[in-house]
Amino acid sequence: MNLRRMIAALVAATSLLAVWGSVSAAPYVLVAWHQRSNSGVLSSLFFKSGTAQGCPAAAPFRQPCYNPAQAWVAANSIATTVANNTATWDWNGTTMTQTGGVLWAASFISSNPNATPVISDRATSVTINTGTLTATAASYECVEGTFLTTVGANGCLNLTLGDDVTLNSTVAYNVGGNANCVNRVVLGDDASTGNPRAVSDTAGGGGCDGIDGAFDLYNIVPNPRFLILANQANIVGSDGCYMFGRASQASTSPCAADMSIAGASYMLFALPTDTDGDGIIDVLDNCRLLSNATQVDSNGDGYGNRCDGDLNNNGSTNAQDTVLYRQQLGQPSVAPTFNAADINANGSVNAQDTTLYRQLLAAPPGPSGPCLNTFPCPAHP
Numbered sequence: 001m002n003l004r005r006m007i008a009a010l011v012a013a014t015s016l017l018a019v020w021g022s023v024s025a026a027p028y029v030l031v032a033w034h035q036r037s038n039s040g041v042l043s044s045l046f047f048k049s050g051t052a053q054g055c056p057a058a059a060p061f062r063q064p065c066y067n068p069a070q071a072w073v074a075a076n077s078i079a080t081t082v083a084n085n086t087a088t089w090d091w092n093g094t095t096m097t098q099t100g101g102v103l104w105a106a107s108f109i110s111s112n113p114n115a116t117p118v119i120s121d122r123a124t125s126v127t128i129n130t131g132t133l134t135a136t137a138a139s140y141e142c143v144e145g146t147f148l149t150t151v152g153a154n155g156c157l158n159l160t161l162g163d164d165v166t167l168n169s170t171v172a173y174n175v176g177g178n179a180n181c182v183n184r185v186v187l188g189d190d191a192s193t194g195n196p197r198a199v200s201d202t203a204g205g206g207g208c209d210g211i212d213g214a215f216d217l218y219n220i221v222p223n224p225r226f227l228i229l230a231n232q233a234n235i236v237g238s239d240g241c242y243m244f245g246r247a248s249q250a251s252t253s254p255c256a257a258d259m260s261i262a263g264a265s266y267m268l269f270a271l272p273t274d275t276d277g278d279g280i281i282d283v284l285d286n287c288r289l290l291s292n293a294t295q296v297d298s299n300g301d302g303y304g305n306r307c308d309g310d311l312n313n314n315g316s317t318n319a320q321d322t323v324l325y326r327q328q329l330g331q332p333s334v335a336p337t338f339n340a341a342d343i344n345a346n347g348s349v350n351a352q353d354t355t356l357y358r359q360l361l362a363a364p365p366g367p368s369g370p371c372l373n374t375f376p377c378p379a380h381p
């Protein structure tokens, strides 16, 4: 090694050390939160509301967005509290720490944010320590949805409601200032089916009787896109399909066989990097380097129109695609799907698109965060 290379290597190593030395925690954003019942049915927990948090202003709402007009959401002030749902999350390699805001998330039947509500967790200052297997919070509260009443149960308190199908029991959260401690008093013809829901279970460091905690996410599941904290080591279904995927932003899971993974719970975090500044973080952005806030992807191949001139879907953009593109000039392009040749997805295929299309020639579609720079896009990266 000559002197110049040695110096370069030394400088590189020094700057690497400087970076490592200065970073004690990295900021993350919460991308999704899924929990499955013991029957294995997916339940996505929704935790955003309003355009300021990247949600649409009107229905249909997709994960992870509430419909603020949903009666139960409104009645429980969830929509207004979600406006404070701007917690920052920091990960130091072992511990995930929530700072500020209120984490208030709710699940709905069939993971449809417009459907009947099931259950809601509300917490502040959550800390999940994957090393010591402890979870703490400054406060925790569970809000019961209307669905569970219809089946004669209360999921927050883990009770059957008895013949009167009425909650006779009482509950106090945060007893003694401990967010893991829920004091439940079973009354009337209610009957216990387990310990009440709390921050974490007893193995996770205390509480008085909170065995069904919402935050026992002590497993770090390796993944190329997300930092995943899960309550079990394996959240991959029998068909190899992760419980989430490209469709984690859609209203339903793309997976079928994985529905049998009962009782799974996991949070997906990601770095907030947004290279093209369009408000969609890189791991979710279907055109990672070109601004396309609407994420329109007419042919549904995982690459947004803005970076997808590959109209015949063969992985390259060339003269074959140009023939197809020209055929679409002046043709209709209707929301929400639009015309695949409507590169800027503005409702018409015209000269503006021709300019953009030409810039896409001789290049593969993408890059797309969800597609992990591979073509075709993996269904469940």
Ligand SMILES: [Ca+2]
Pocket (backbone or CB within 6 Å): 276, 278, 280, 285, 286, 287, 288, 289, 290, 291, 292, 293
């Ligand atoms: Ca983009």
Ligand SMILES: [Ca+2]
Pocket (backbone or CB within 6 Å): 297, 298, 299, 300, 301, 302, 303, 304, 305, 308
């Ligand atoms: Ca596309």
Ligand SMILES: [Ca+2]
Pocket (backbone or CB within 6 Å): 309, 310, 311, 312, 313, 314, 315, 316, 317, 318, 320, 321
């Ligand atoms: Ca092509």
Ligand SMILES: [Ca+2]
Pocket (backbone or CB within 6 Å): 342, 343, 344, 345, 346, 347, 348, 349, 350, 352, 353
């Ligand atoms: Ca256009």
